[in-house]
Amino acid sequence: MSYRMRVPCSYQGGKQRVAAQIADHLLEAAPGSNSRFYDLCCGSAAVSIELVNRGVDPSRIWMLDISSWGAFWSAIGSGKFNMSAFDKFLSELPADKREFKAHMSSLSMLPVGDHEVELYPLLQACSFGGKQIWRNGEHWANACFRDYWEPTATSIRRSPANPMQPSPTELRRRIEALVNGMKGVTCLNMDIMTVLSTPLPCDAVVYVDPPYQNTTRYAYNFDIKSFINRFQEKNDVPLFVSEGSPLNANATMLTFGGAKGGISGIRKGKHQEWLNRF
Numbered sequence: 001m002s003y004r005m006r007v008p009c010s011y012q013g014g015k016q017r018v019a020a021q022i023a024d025h026l027l028e029a030a031p032g033s034n035s036r037f038y039d040l041c042c043g044s045a046a047v048s049i050e051l052v053n054r055g056v057d058p059s060r061i062w063m064l065d066i067s068s069w070g071a072f073w074s075a076i077g078s079g080k081f082n083m084s085a086f087d088k089f090l091s092e093l094p095a096d097k098r099e100f101k102a103h104m105s106s107l108s109m110l111p112v113g114d115h116e117v118e119l120y121p122l123l124q125a126c127s128f129g130g131k132q133i134w135r136n137g138e139h140w141a142n143a144c145f146r147d148y149w150e151p152t153a154t155s156i157r158r159s160p161a162n163p164m165q166p167s168p169t170e171l172r173r174r175i176e177a178l179v180n181g182m183k184g185v186t187c188l189n190m191d192i193m194t195v196l197s198t199p200l201p202c203d204a205v206v207y208v209d210p211p212y213q214n215t216t217r218y219a220y221n222f223d224i225k226s227f228i229n230r231f232q233e234k235n236d237v238p239l240f241v242s243e244g245s246p247l248n249a250n251a252t253m254l255t256f257g258g259a260k261g262g263i264s265g266i267r268k269g270k271h272q273e274w275l276n277r278f
Contacts, residue, residue, distance in 0.1 A: 004053050005181045006174050007044040008072075009125035010165050012132065014043055015209060015242065017256040018273050019050040022207065022240070025252070025275060027054065029238040031203050038206040039063045040192050045073055047207055048185065049178075058184035068120045068135050070189030075117040076178055077185035086118040086175060090168050093122075097148040100126060100163035108133070108143035125171055126164045192222060196230050204237045228278055239278040247276040 039048045042063040075081040128144045149161040254273040
């Protein structure tokens with residue numbers, strides 16, 4: 001590929017900073033050159049994107065997410081994402097960045113229409129702290145958006161903080177690249193427990209990125225230890241699970257850079273990322 005695809009936008013809990021390390025482990029565990037990779041609770045799909053960037057054919061990737069991310073990736077993979085509808089949402093953004101927050105708040109209060117997957121990336125790109133926005137029936141939930149901020153004379157930061165990250169132009173570039181580069185992936189917009197109904201192929205490699213314990217809440221949660229036990233009853237394939245702490249003796253702590261502090265700016269140290277193999 002002549003370009004590297006990127007996740008659509010910032011997303012709390014996203015794995016873009018450690019995706020390369022996770023992909024290394026998944027590729028090493030693959031039993032064959034045509035192994036199928038499963039990315040469960042895929043969210044913004046940093047790991048799947050990294051695999052495709054490495055040369056894995058999208059048809060070998062199966063993703064699953066019960067949230068609007070699942071609907072988004074299902075549309076991308078099947079070629080049903082409507083760029084015209086997405087461009088219309090972009091064209092309606094205010095010219096003044098100071099008005100973005102009010103505009104996105106108004107959109108989020110409308111019933112979810114036929115273009116959920118085209119609107120969702122814009123809502124999430126404007127989400128305060130990258131916190132998950134989710135669909136609750138016909139309405140959006142947990143929708144809290146950023147203000148446009150400019151530095152004052154005493155501010156340590158000297159550049160403005162934009163209400164949409166990335167910018168509308170960059171968001172469109174990323175989405176267009178994903179529409180072309182990720183077409184062919186299979187994404188199931190459903191509960192992760194459905195994976196337990198039948199055994200997976202013997203050449204599968206499975207990665208799960210569940211909501212971490214004791215972190216900012218997500219719309220959907222499940223008991224990861226129960227899932228692991230039930231998964232192993234039906235499957236004898238490599239299973240990798242991300243968590244904020246080691247779950248077994250086969251755990252590897254991943255390394256990543258970046259500022260510490262979290263959304264509030266008061267965290268004393270960076271959180272830990274562990275990849276646990278079962």
